[in-house]
Structures are given as C-alpha cells and as structure tokens.
Amino acid sequence: FYARNSFGLITTHYSNLKLLADEQPAMVNANMQFDDRTLEPVFKLILGEAGSSFTFEVAQKNGIPFNLINRAKKKIERGKVRFDATIAKLQKQRHQMAKTGKSLREKENKFENESDRLEKLNQKLKTKLVSYQELFDHNQRMIVLGNKLNDLAELFFKNNKKRPMIAEILRLIESENSKRKRKSSAQTKKAIAVKKSIENEVTKELVTIRKEKKIKKEAPPKPKSIVILKVGDKVRLFDGKSVGSIDAIEKKKAIVNYGIFTTQVNIDQLELVK
Structure with a gap:
C-alpha cells in the first residue's frame, strides 16, 4: 500500500489495529458517530479519532443476558476493555458536545435575530418620535401665531385703526416667512403628505387612548369583598x-x-386585621 500510494479503508473491532493506526504516519483513525442514548447511527464521520464498537452496549440492547456479557468481559484483557470503554466515553462526550454546540449556535442565531428586530423597532420608534416632535413644534408655532393674530384682532376691535393693524400683520408675515425655507413643488407636496400622514396616525392613537380612558371611567368599580366581623376579631x-x-x-x-x-x-x- 505504501509503495504504490494506494488508499485503503479498513473497518475493525480490534483495539490493536486502532493503536497501530495512531503509530503509523500513513494511517489515520476514524469513526462513525452514534447517538449516545439509543446507539443508533447518526451517519457522521469523525476523522483522527478511533471509534468504539459498543460491543457490550449493543449486546445488552439486543437482550444478551448480563451474566454472559460479564463472562465475555472477563475473557478480554482489562486494558482492552478499559481502552474500548474510554473510546466509547469519548464518543459519547463528543456527541453531547456537538448537541450542545448546535443548541448554542441556535440560541446565538435567535439572539442575533431578536437583536436585529429590537434595533429596527428602536429605529422606528426614534423616527416616529422625531416626527411627533416636529408635528408638536409646528402646532405650537401655529398656536403662538394664532394668539398674536387674536391680539391684533382685539386691538382693532378697540381702536378700529386699520393701518397699524395691517402694518403689524405684514410685519408678522415677514417674520414668519424669514424662517421658512424655499422648497420645490415636489418637496412641498411630499412635506404636506408626510405631515398629513403623521396627523392621521396621531389622531387614530388619540381616539384609541380616549376610548380606553372612557371605558375605564365607565367601568363599574370593583365590589369590595364583604367581610363579616365577629367578636374577638382584630x-x-x-x-x-x-x-x-x-x-x-x-x-x-x-x-x-x-x-x-x-x-x-x-x-x-x-377593616379586619389579619
């Protein structure tokens, strides 16, 4: 095999061949994984590690009497039994580690997905908060502007002087226009549409909140538990x-x-003291 660079595949139950494979540079051990509970094959090849045949476990699973299994163990050298048991234990540990690793990867993926979802939700809430704040600021400006116009109307109602009123209104308009930024027709339409969308959203939420408050307000009070007091009660x-x-x-x-x-x-x- 060595001279011809041939490739061979050997399956064996002999421990001495497994040991030999570890000593030869041109040989390598491998094993097929088993489920550590059911001893069913999982069809997974592990290179670089000798496998156990699970001789006694399979015999026990197939109903071979314990006394016969124990007699067989006594006929085998203790070192070989321990060697095979160690390999079996390592295989079980590897299988368990693989399951644990898979579980951890699934949890990690789940955590990453949840983190992404929360990040998107957080970004959405930030955008929503900014939009609501802009709407609030706009409404506050409209209230201030309305109050100023109301003051001018009150003043005109008292003195009936048009020129000072018109001059003050023009000054107010110029002051407001100086704060505005020129926008294209498309930008103006888009801004109006966004503002209207936010207003509709806020209105819907306000309607929902008011309904909830109304329901709570109209809900009958919870009846107090009636406690019958008697002589000797605290x-x-x-x-x-x-x-x-x-x-x-x-x-x-x-x-x-x-x-x-x-x-x-x-x-x-x-009230009763318990």
Whole structure:
C-alpha cells in the first residue's frame, strides 16, 4: 500500500489495529458517530479519532443476558476493555458536545435575530418620535401665531385703526416667512403628505387612548369583598393605625377594645386585621 500510494479503508473491532493506526504516519483513525442514548447511527464521520464498537452496549440492547456479557468481559484483557470503554466515553462526550454546540449556535442565531428586530423597532420608534416632535413644534408655532393674530384682532376691535393693524400683520408675515425655507413643488407636496400622514396616525392613537380612558371611567368599580366581623376579631379604622379587638357587636355598631380604652364604632368603618 505504501509503495504504490494506494488508499485503503479498513473497518475493525480490534483495539490493536486502532493503536497501530495512531503509530503509523500513513494511517489515520476514524469513526462513525452514534447517538449516545439509543446507539443508533447518526451517519457522521469523525476523522483522527478511533471509534468504539459498543460491543457490550449493543449486546445488552439486543437482550444478551448480563451474566454472559460479564463472562465475555472477563475473557478480554482489562486494558482492552478499559481502552474500548474510554473510546466509547469519548464518543459519547463528543456527541453531547456537538448537541450542545448546535443548541448554542441556535440560541446565538435567535439572539442575533431578536437583536436585529429590537434595533429596527428602536429605529422606528426614534423616527416616529422625531416626527411627533416636529408635528408638536409646528402646532405650537401655529398656536403662538394664532394668539398674536387674536391680539391684533382685539386691538382693532378697540381702536378700529386699520393701518397699524395691517402694518403689524405684514410685519408678522415677514417674520414668519424669514424662517421658512424655499422648497420645490415636489418637496412641498411630499412635506404636506408626510405631515398629513403623521396627523392621521396621531389622531387614530388619540381616539384609541380616549376610548380606553372612557371605558375605564365607565367601568363599574370593583365590589369590595364583604367581610363579616365577629367578636374577638382584630380590627382597625380604615384611616387609622391603632389595632383593637371587638368586645361586642350591637346592630351595626361594634365596641372596640384598644387596651386602655374602648369605643363604639360603625362596623362599616372597620377593616379586619389579619
């Protein structure tokens, strides 16, 4: 094989051949993986590592009596049994590590996807917040401008002087126009459409919030749990801190003993202290 550079594939249960493969530079061990619980093949080849035949495990799984398996173990050299057991243990550990690695990769992918989703949501919320703030600022400016016009209307109503009023209105318009930036027709249409979209969105949310508030307001109050007080119960006033015990109950009044004094109180004003 060496001289002709041939390639050979050998399958064996012999431990000495597995050891030999580790000692020869032109040979390499390999094994097919098994499920560590069911001993079913998983059809995965691992290079560089000798495999176990799971001789005794397979025998046990197939119903071979324990005493026969133990007799077989005694006939094999202890070193070989330990060697095969070590290989089997390593294979099981490798299989478990592979499962753990797969689980960790899945969790990592899930975490990355969730992180991306939250990042997109955060960006969306930031954009929404900026849009709402711009709408709020615009509405505030309109309120201020409206108040100024209202003041001018009040002044004109009192003095009936047109020229000062017109001059003040023109000055106000010039002041507002100086803050505006010239936009193309397309930009203006786009800005109007965006503003309208935001206003509609805010209006919908306000309607929803108002409905929820109305429902909460109209919802009947939760009925208070009725506690029947009796002689000997520890009680206190709803707005008090002192605790006393009921000595007697007459009609709807209770005589409460606070140790150094007693008092008569309406039962409706008392709560049970547990």
